[in-house]
Amino acid sequence: MTKRVIIATKNRGKAKEFQNMFAPYGYEVQTLLDLPHIEDVEETGTTFEENAILKAETVAEELDALVIADDSGLAIDALDGRPGVYSARYAGEEKSDENNMDKVLEELKDVPNGDRNARFHCVLAIAGPEIETHTVTGTCEGQILQERRGTNGFGYDPIFFVPSLEKSMAEMTPEEKSSISHRGNALEKLRSLITDLV
Numbered sequence: 049m050t051k052r053v054i055i056a057t058k059n060r061g062k063a064k065e066f067q068n069m070f071a072p073y074g075y076e077v078q079t080l081l082d083l084p085h086i087e088d089v090e091e092t093g094t095t096f097e098e099n100a101i102l103k104a105e106t107v108a109e110e111l112d113a114l115v116i117a118d119d120s121g122l123a124i125d126a127l128d129g130r131p132g133v134y135s136a137r138y139a140g141e142e143k144s145d146e147n148n149m150d151k152v153l154e155e156l157k158d159v160p161n162g163d164r165n166a167r168f169h170c171v172l173a174i175a176g177p178e179i180e181t182h183t184v185t186g187t188c189e190g191q192i193l194q195e196r197r198g199t200n201g202f203g204y205d206p207i208f209f210v211p212s213l214e215k216s217m218a219e220m221t222p223e224e225k226s227s228i229s230h231r232g233n234a235l236e237k238l239r240s241l242i243t244d245l246v
């Protein structure tokens with residue numbers, strides 16, 4: 049029997065990354081894109097942690113199953129930590145990656161290269177009928193580029209430069225991105241926390 053893990057996300061970019069990260073362990077990933085009857089959970093929290101717990105617990109209760117949720121976003125120092133928890137909707141409710149990047153580039157247009165530090169945050173929450181809810185966090189440091197580079201990934205990846213690999217996140221292969229990303233990082237911690245999960 050194939051082992052299965054449920055991730056409470058409707059984000060195609062995240063879904064693909066989780067599929068790639070779980071595949072080597074023989075896990076099939078199911079997301080809310082495969083379960084259209086589950087309604088979008090309203091993200092009313094003010095922190096990544098609150099929203100991750102909200103998504104994981106709501107969906108775990110509805111499905112009566114073990115569920116992982118991801119709440120993540122980009123914090124830019126020169127913008128006092130914005131877009132932060134509002135990263136998905138930074139330029140409006142339609143959640144457009146292109147418009148979000150345009151907005152950030154416009155806001156940073158007069159900020160010199162040395163002052164464009166930023167980091168991605170990811171909180172993963174795991175909830176289920178037989179466990180206490182747990183969270184783990186991961187971060188990834190980088191700089192906001194002056195313009196887009198690369199076409200892989202999703203979200204702000206084309207404008208997020210990672211010095212250790214000398215690439216934007218959108219220039220990385222999925223394996224490269226997972227090896228340094230906030231999400232890859234957090235998932236490693238979740239693996240050691242829930243040793244029997246994978």
Ligand SMILES: O=c1[nH]c(=O)c2ncn([C@@H]3O[C@H](COP(=O)(O)OP(=O)(O)OP(=O)(O)O)[C@@H](O)[C@H]3O)c2[nH]1
Nearest residue numbers: 057058059118119120121122135136202203204205
């Ligand atoms: O360039 C990026 N590379 C990444 O690796 C990444 N991870 C998160 N983000 C941004 O942060 C929002 C999350 O918001 P979020 O956690 O609420 O997710 P979401 O609303 O897109 O989907 P869901 O999981 O809630 O269904 C996303 O939409 C993106 O804009 C990323 N951008």
Ligand SMILES: [Mg+2]
Nearest residue numbers: 059091119136
């Ligand atoms: Mg969301």
